[in-house]
Amino acid sequence: MNVNTYIPLFVILSSFVPALIIFRLPQKRHTLRTFLNLFGIFMTLFFVLWMFIGVYHNQEYLFRLPLLPNLDFSLKAGALALFFTGLSSILWFITTIYAIGYLEGSAHSSRFFGFFSLCITATIGVALSANLITFLIFYEILTLSAYPLIIHRGTEESRIAGNKYLFYTIAGGALLLLGVVWLYVLTETLEFTPKGFVYTIVQEHHFASMMIFTLFIAGFGVKAALFPLHGWLPLAMVAPAPVSALLHAVAVVKAGAFGIIRVVYEVYGIEIVTLLHLMTPLAVIASITIIYGSLRALFQDNLKRRLAFSTVSQVSYIILGVAIAGPVAAMGGIVHLVHQGVMKITLFMGAGNFAETLGVHYISQMNGIGKRMPLTMVAFSIGALGMIGIPPIAGFITKWYLGFGALDSGEEWVLFILAGSSLLNAAYFLPILYRAWFLSPPQSWPDEQIFSKTETKLSLLLPPLITAFFSLIFGLFVATPWSPLSWVQLIIEREFY
Amino acid sequence: MIEVFLILLPFFGGILSFIIPKFNKVIGLGTFVLTLFFVFGLGLQLLDKGSYYHFIGGWDAPLGINLYVDGLSLVMLGLTSVMGLSLSIYAKKYFICKQSLWFWTIWLFMIAGLNALFLSQDIFNFYVTLELIGLSSVALTALSDTKEALTGAMRYLLITLLGSLFYLLGVALLYHGFGSVDIVILSKKIESIPVAWAALGLMSIGLLLKSALFPFHFWLPLAHSSAPAPISAILSAVIIKASLYIQLRLWSSLFIPLGADLYFEVLFAFFGSLAVIWGSIKALVQTRLKMLIAYSTVAQVGYLFIAFSLALGGISIAWSALVYLILSHALAKSAMFLVAGNLLHFHGHDRIIDLDRIAQRLPLSTTAFALAGVSIIGLPLSGGFIGKWFLLEASITKSNWVITCTILLGGLLATGYVFKVLGFTFTKTAFSQETKNISLSMELIPLSLAIMAIALGFFATPLFSLMEIGNPFFIIRVQP
Amino acid sequence: MSTLFVYAIVGIGLFSIGLYALIMQKHLLRKLLAINIMGSGVFLLFVSLSMRSVTGVLTDPVPSAMVITGIVVAISATALALGLMIKIARKSAKAELCNLDQE
């Protein structure tokens, strides 16, 4: 029993404890609240960094607590877990700063930041969980703690959106629960193991294994917004911009995609899934989702809604990467967790800035917005171009590896999907950029706020710039040992193949 | 010896608070604290010595009445005393002067009856305790003094009497068939003759009436929803379970050896599933909060019987599921009822769509409701989740997919009705409403109950080892 | 078959009639009477079956004692129900269980 055993728990507690305190803070104490938030983040980042170094040197971090007879609550920091942990904690940091700028001073911020921290706790828990039941627990906590954020505004619209979100995700959760229990009844273990543990039963319970896999995919697919389970995501954009960032980039959607990665690699193992002939359907669904999301995005005028459909499409890259079933494609898919995260968060923060500073919600109102808010628009443009897959931005790396991986595994049709989706991406992002940069601004903005020094509040301006910077960096310095891609390579080498 | 005090103390407290009404609150609370203390002592003793009998009056079974303490009764006693203490603290603030004059005596007598029931081992003694519990809960229900409450109480009284009569008829048949009213002796003597089957049917009907399984649930919503909040809480949390507990005892020692489980397994599963679906749907369409919670109880009773049916089917894990569901439902549902009581007090109504920004104005109550809701739905990590996990495990082991689907569907519907309420706690109503202040303890008690319901999820392993003391489900283990 | 079985059958008969009336009758007093009659039926069955022993004149006292307990319980319940009934009549103008579910 050394301190290393408890570090996974500390990571979780370092965001959970501040969340509990924040809940009880009165509205007025915003300094203390900000301090607590940042303190929690720094603690988390500290521990995560510690574990990164440790894991790099093959240190093991495993925490166990008996939950049920024969079932433990266990947290383990492996390479993949840390990858997702790192992503969410860093993006959390950025989003929190943004959220402080966006929401501090408005009503009920204690509740907001409390649930915000709780969301992160749950996400980190999802990332670190070492077996399916722990995963399920945090997954559902995540579902629940995102709900108050979505209906934070307290309007009828947000209530309906929240209920729809909940309906989808809880139904997904129920399927997942069924799958997990079923699997447990058959295999009597739920620990994630490299290359999976289902092979023990696949001979005997062929059909059951298929059904369980389907249940898992359906369950995670809800959060990952796989077509046709994506219905909640576009509605949920009624939430404040930081929440959208959280949902789309940091936590919720990612948790679903991450779950699929876990299931495919560490519950079933690639071979078993291929054996069961489930990879191709998964890839097909992912492809359909990619195209469908892009097509829907094309016809949205509401900016956030367009971004939401874009997310539907982009997250499926991850799944597609997994489903192609080759190491290269898997690299592309997994690294897209980070790439999509930084790019999408940039876009949402940008959209939030437009809405907050100028009252612009629709693309048709965005004429010449680049002249009014150049820095934000630069960040937004980087994000958008990255999404399309223009080199050297991060999105390009993903598509490159995906395409390469597809060829590697002999699934050439994927290339058409990638090309088509890139075209569609371009079709729905480029007009925005065109409007923003090249058309002349209108006489007045719908609801403009003037800030003397910068184009908008500093705390609103910096985060998107940073993330845009990240997406550039990740694309440019992809070969350095600390880039996400290198880490993914580490994961793939150590755990998957 | 300690177990006797669990019965005597509440009686004593009740009488004392009747004779000296001036200090009834102090007496009541003091009694509950002491009772909890004794339950604790009993637990320690049980861990030390294992299960044991107490021969009342020194007369052994066929003639006298035996008390029996094992893990199951300990768990139920613990639940009762925890609920009793917390609801008493709540009730201290809740009841206005005139009501509280008689409240404490009846309340303490009810707790005494519950404790006596959980300790008993004698089917006629069960009857008397059932009547004690029934009459006192009717009297307590009628305390709210509204038209609904009185009607609900009356309906409840009639049903509880009817149930008791059915049960008593069964007792009479068993006595005349096998010459004893002690469960252990009966379990040795019982054989498959028509009287045993008739008694089985009659007793089951009577107890099902009392525990409000689906076709017999019609009396429950009104009674539970119109009673004063702490009473609603105890009704849903413990009283319903008391008759289920008797069923459990009867089946595990008398009726399973009879070979009755084969038929009743299907029956219980069928009606349990119907109860889950029907109760949840009815809850979903309710417009009043307390009514919604009451219908949710109907649904949850369905779960209990599904677990019961699976347990009869020979899946031992279903017994654990049953007890776990009982515990977590008790804590969560009482928290919900108390929150409803708070809202009723706060707004003067409990219409769901007119809950005006409760999430902001009564954050503690809302949190309590949400946490309790989590447990009711069975989301991780909560007591309800553990129960549901076992239930699913049992049903999948049995490859009973209908039940599996019902459990999942019930969970979804539960999400629907819980979050229907929670959604409206965030929104603002069009008109302004007058509000009253709520004392802190009235908010903290439901919160702590809800937290207990959640925390139950963390203590499954120790709780199970506690429950196994004396092997309450012994027949099941013997059977191959 | 002993003639005493007649009383046992009558006991069940009373129980059944009471059950029928309890379900069908609307008025609360009537329902209460039905409950009481059902109770009497159960008690009758309880006692009459204990007279089966052919050998010896010793009657079984245990059912008698139980029936006395039952009678006390029944009278308590009746009194409580009557009090409740009057109160209901005062509140809702009739001593019946009005259907309050569908509001």
Add this chain to the structure above:
Amino acid sequence: MTRFFVVIVVSLLFIGVSYAILSLPQQAQGLSQAVYTEMGKSGVSNPVTAVLMNFRAYDTLLEMAVLFVALIGVYSLSYIKKEANLRLQSSVLQRLGGILVPFLLLLSVYLLWVGAHASGGAFQAGSMVSASAILMFLSGWKFSLFPQHTFVRLLLSLSLIVFLFIAILTLYMSKELLLLPVKEASYFIFILEAAATVSIGITLFNLFVAIFSQQKEKK
């Protein structure tokens, strides 16, 4: 339609249970043998009293509690009026009451006393007490047996108090609840019965009065 259904169900019930009863063996399975062998240790010679007050005294304790709860339940429902709202005042009634009441009280004492060795006992005696009190009340006599007085409350709960007292005493003496020592059992039982008689009498009387003169609460 409902009627038809109910008739079917009820007749099925009747037939089923009747069949079960008719299939019972002719020989009784009861406990009479056990009771009669232990009678010597019970302290009384009336078997029913022995069962009620010794072998299954615990049931009796709970039964007293049921009665008590019913009374308090009725109290909690109603506004208690101290005076009877009598419709008829007649000297014949008063005279009749005057003759009957002492006699009824005497009879109840007799029942209590005889309960140890013949039929009778606490409950019957208590009911007689209540009947005489009801008769007095209905004859328009002024007397106060209502729970506003602490003394009456004590009397109402007397049986339970004595029961609990004896329970504690026996627990202290023998570690078993209500284990009455063989020699002194008859005294214990008599004390229990006497207390129960008083309590039952006053309780039943109060139940009657609460229902007889229940009225709307004054606002």
Add this chain to the structure above:
Amino acid sequence: MIDTISILFLCLGAIFFLAGTVGLLRLPDVYTRLHALTKADNIGVGFIVIALCLQADSWFVVAKLLFIWILIFLAGAGVSHFIAKNAFYNGIDIWKR
């Protein structure tokens, strides 16, 4: 000898009870029916009690029987009085030919 006498008394009592019942059924209004009732109550019971007294084993039993008779006598008389009064107050008409 004693048996014969008591049978005689029993028959007398029975006749009075029959009279009471017939009166109860045939007489036209409450007041007259009360009259029939008291016949059965007092004299009918009286005769039967006498018959049983003759058969009794001990004086204690005889006293008890007589006591019962007196009680029924009292109750019958009192109740008849009250019922008549009540009927009168409640406005039940007296039967007229």
Add this chain to the structure above:
Amino acid sequence: MNSVYIVLILFLFFNLVAGIWRLMYGPTNEDRILTSQLFGTITVVILLLFAQMSGYAVLRDVALLFASLAAVAAIAFVQSSAKKRENRHSDD
């Protein structure tokens, strides 16, 4: 002798059954109460005869209780049913 008793019991029983007619059709409530009074008396007598016949002396005690309580229900009826207060005048 026993046969006489049982015949008498049966006879009294028939009386009782006949009296039920009045219970059913008695035009006023007073009629019903007085019929029940008669029934009480008949029951007492039946109990007495039964005691004599079967030799169970206890039944005589039962009859005694019956007789002493015969008036209570009727008095309760009278005390709660008289309608008009004004009409009441002190009797005798």
Add this chain to the structure above:
Amino acid sequence: METLIIAELLFDLLLSGSLLFLAYKTLTCKELFQAIVFFIVFGLLLSVTWGRLGAYDVAMAEVVIGAGLTGALLLSTFMQLNKINNKLDEEKKQ
């Protein structure tokens, strides 16, 4: 002896028959008051039945309760209900 047994059987049948009949009437007759009186009479016969069955303690309890208390309780409740109805009628008229 034979006749005695037959007479006893007759008595049993008559008693049980009238018990059933009274119970039936109690629960189905038209007027409420009637039902109450039927119930009181039912109690009377029931105590005779207890006597017949040899449960003398129960017979006593039934007598004392049935004659002394239940009747009084039921009748006074009936009158209370009547009073309430009358009052309500008057209120309606006003």
